[in-house]
Amino acid sequence: MPTKSAKNPDLSVDFAGIKLKNPVLTASGTFGYGEEYAEFVDLNRLGGVIVKGVSLKAIKGNPPPRIWETPSGMLNAIGLENPGVDAFISQKLPYLRQFDTAVIVNVFGYSLEEYVGVVERLDDVSGVSGLEVNISCPNVKAGGIMFGSNVKASFDLLSAVRKATRLPVIAKLSPNVTDITEFARAARDAGCDGLSLINTLLGMAIDVRCRKPRLANCTGGLSGPAIRPVAVRMVWQTAKAVPLPIIGMGGIITGEDALEFILAGASAVAVGTANFIDPRATLNVIDGIETYMREQGVGDIKNLIGGVNV
Amino acid sequence: MPAGRGYYRIVLKAPEAAAVAVPGQFIMLRVTENLDPLLARPLGIFSLPSKSSIEILYRVAGRGTALLTRAEAGQTLSLLGPLGKGFPMPDKTITPVLVTGGSGFPPLHFMSLRTKGRAQVFIGARSKECLPPISVLKSLRDHSLSVTIATEDGSAGRKGMSTDILNAFLTKMEKKTHFVLYACGPHAMLAAVSRIAAEHSITCYVSEEERMACGFGACMGCSIPMKAGGYKRACKEGPVFDSREIEWGEQDSLIRLISPIRPIRRMIGE
Numbered sequence: 001m002p003t004k005s006a007k008n009p010d011l012s013v014d015f016a017g018i019k020l021k022n023p024v025l026t027a028s029g030t031f032g033y034g035e036e037y038a039e040f041v042d043l044n045r046l047g048g049v050i051v052k053g054v055s056l057k058a059i060k061g062n063p064p065p066r067i068w069e070t071p072s073g074m075l076n077a078i079g080l081e082n083p084g085v086d087a088f089i090s091q092k093l094p095y096l097r098q099f100d101t102a103v104i105v106n107v108f109g110y111s112l113e114e115y116v117g118v119v120e121r122l123d124d125v126s127g128v129s130g131l132e133v134n135i136s137c138p139n140v141k142a143g144g145i146m147f148g149s150n151v152k153a154s155f156d157l158l159s160a161v162r163k164a165t166r167l168p169v170i171a172k173l174s175p176n177v178t179d180i181t182e183f184a185r186a187a188r189d190a191g192c193d194g195l196s197l198i199n200t201l202l203g204m205a206i207d208v209r210c211r212k213p214r215l216a217n218c219t220g221g222l223s224g225p226a227i228r229p230v231a232v233r234m235v236w237q238t239a240k241a242v243p244l245p246i247i248g249m250g251g252i253i254t255g256e257d258a259l260e261f262i263l264a265g266a267s268a269v270a271v272g273t274a275n276f277i278d279p280r281a282t283l284n285v286i287d288g289i290e291t292y293m294r295e296q297g298v299g300d301i302k303n304l305i306g307g308v309n310v
Numbered sequence: 311m312p313a314g315r316g317y318y319r320i321v322l323k324a325p326e327a328a329a330v331a332v333p334g335q336f337i338m339l340r341v342t343e344n345l346d347p348l349l350a351r352p353l354g355i356f357s358l359p360s361k362s363s364i365e366i367l368y369r370v371a372g373r374g375t376a377l378l379t380r381a382e383a384g385q386t387l388s389l390l391g392p393l394g395k396g397f398p399m400p401d402k403t404i405t406p407v408l409v410t411g412g413s414g415f416p417p418l419h420f421m422s423l424r425t426k427g428r429a430q431v432f433i434g435a436r437s438k439e440c441l442p443p444i445s446v447l448k449s450l451r452d453h454s455l456s457v458t459i460a461t462e463d464g465s466a467g468r469k470g471m472s473t474d475i476l477n478a479f480l481t482k483m484e485k486k487t488h489f490v491l492y493a494c495g496p497h498a499m500l501a502a503v504s505r506i507a508a509e510h511s512i513t514c515y516v517s518e519e520e521r522m523a524c525g526f527g528a529c530m531g532c533s534i535p536m537k538a539g540g541y542k543r544a545c546k547e548g549p550v551f552d553s554r555e556i557e558w559g560e561q562d563s564l565i566r567l568i569s570p571i572r573p574i575r576r577m578i579g580e
Contacts, residue, residue, distance in 0.1 A: 028560075029530075030528065030529070031528060032527065032528045036526055036527040036528045036546075037528065042390075052428060052530075060539070060540050060541065061530065061533065061541060063533075063535065064520050064521070064531075064532070064533050064534070064535075064541075065520070065521050065531075066521070066530065066531045066532075066533060067521050067522070067523050067529065067531035068521065068522075069347060069348060069349050069374075071346050072345045072346045072348055074347060074348060074349060074523055076529070076531065078529075078530045078531070081530055081533070081541070224345075224348055225345045225348070253345065273348070273523075275350065275524070276523040276524035276528065276529050277340065277348060277349060277350060277522070277523075277524075278388070279390070279528075280524065
């Protein structure tokens with residue numbers, strides 16, 4: 001058993017009872033159900049995979065165009081397309097279970113009952129390490145953001161979800177609110193075990209020649225390096241306000257980007273849009289964190305969490 | 311390198327990709343290692359000039375492709391590919407009929423090379439200067455049975471659209487069972503080709519274009535509506551689809567291209 005030292009740094013973290021070999025996860029909706037990346041990435045190397053959002057019934061998604069590139073970022077309005085929880089369990093999960101990596105299932109619904117339904121369905125399924133509850137998708141009319149932008153609705157929903165499962169519950173928060181810490185407190189009060197932030201920022205782009213929105217859905221979620229400073233700030237604010245572990249995300253491309261989130265108070269990070277431009281981005285982030293720790297003489301990643309000097 | 315008529319040529323050394331690429335497949339190419347523009351560009355394969363290289367012909371359509379024109383010989387660019395499913399290759403008894411408009415010709419040019427002089431090619435453009443570059447037309451003529459051109463203003467070939475000359479050709483043919491259509495171009499053209507194929511009871515494969523972020527099935531951005539319901543990904547299940555699979559009525563981008571607000575010519579040098 002090698003000892004912890006800067007030469008052989010320990011990247012492992014315990015996130016809300018989920019053991020992660022390193023703090024690098026994949027952001028929901030950017031990594032499919034793992035299979036699309038298997039030819040590029042040894043999934044065993046990842047701290048964990050947060051899968052694309054799963055609902056009680058299959059969802060078709062929004063009409064195209066669904067994405068639009070913006071300066072150092074992109075807008076998307078996929079519309080939570082997914083095969084439904086039963087197809088996920090029978091067709092997608094068996095593949096992911098083969099790997100030595102944590103599987104966190106992102107869940108959502110269009111009503112409180114649907115959220116509870118999908119959570120109950122996943123409760124006794126083997127190979128699921130935890131649930132990330134999406135209360136913040138900006139791209140569907142009902143559901144998602146409807147809960148995520150109302151503190152009381154968030155609390156009620158997360159309380160119901162918490163009661164419906166034995167698995168760790170992580171609330172994925174929306175940045176499209178005035179004070180994200182109010183929602184973090186609601187999640188804590190509801191008994192959640194951790195927080196994920198941030199989801200995408202609501203945005204819009206217009207084709208001035210056609211005088212039409214670039215996305216068929218009109219608005220979409222902005223992601224990528226363009227939003228990173230906003231995300232780091234929100235993680236920092238939330239970490240100070242609420243004693244729950246945080247998965248920080250928003251425009252992480254490199255190990256140093258991930259370390260910004262960790263120093264701001266995140267216990268783990270998720271790589272999202274970067275996977276699209278380089279399917280091996282997660283591995284670059286892990287290697288970058290390790291290199292930094294060696295250079296800085298840090299033997300244990302846990303010593304960096306919240307370590308920003310202000 | 312400029313190839314004429316607003317097009318540029320780039321030859322990429324990529325032995326692993328060149329070894330397995332087939333017509334209809336594409337690559338994702340990053341035009342810069344910086345984070346703006348962020349996403350890679352999907353580009354159809356024009357030809358494989360050697361066992362280890364891929365040739366791309368593209369038109370400047372925005373900032374990304376404009377930056378790509380500044381790439382220098384010897385420079386390294388991030389490339390992913392070949393991606394997607396290509397055209398099903400026709401057996402020797404089949405006459406491939408290639409139909410293109412706009413800047414959709416690269417995959418069909420590759421197809422003409424692979425079918426070794428058996429293809430009948432139909433090209434449509436708004437006007438003479440909107441046709442593929444002269445060198446491309448020559449290469450198509452050299453590698454196909456025939457090349458027929460139509461322009462909407464009559465400045466080259468016959469007056470009309472690619473679908474007009476295609477329909478005229480198929481209508482005068484008594485026996486059609488040995489034809490298979492392969493089409494790549496604007497959605498409106500593909501929809502029209504698909505209709506013509508149905509009218510003549512001919513199999514038709516179309517190569518679809520949609521905006522995409524990743525090119526390998528993860529972002530779910532490039533969804534094409536299907537007749538059977540739901541969507542399929544242009545990058546993974548496509549870009550080539552049997553035209554009967556596609557729900558042609560639902561596409562928003564189809565409506566946009568028919569709309570007269572945006573002349574196609576404006577896209578050059580935009």
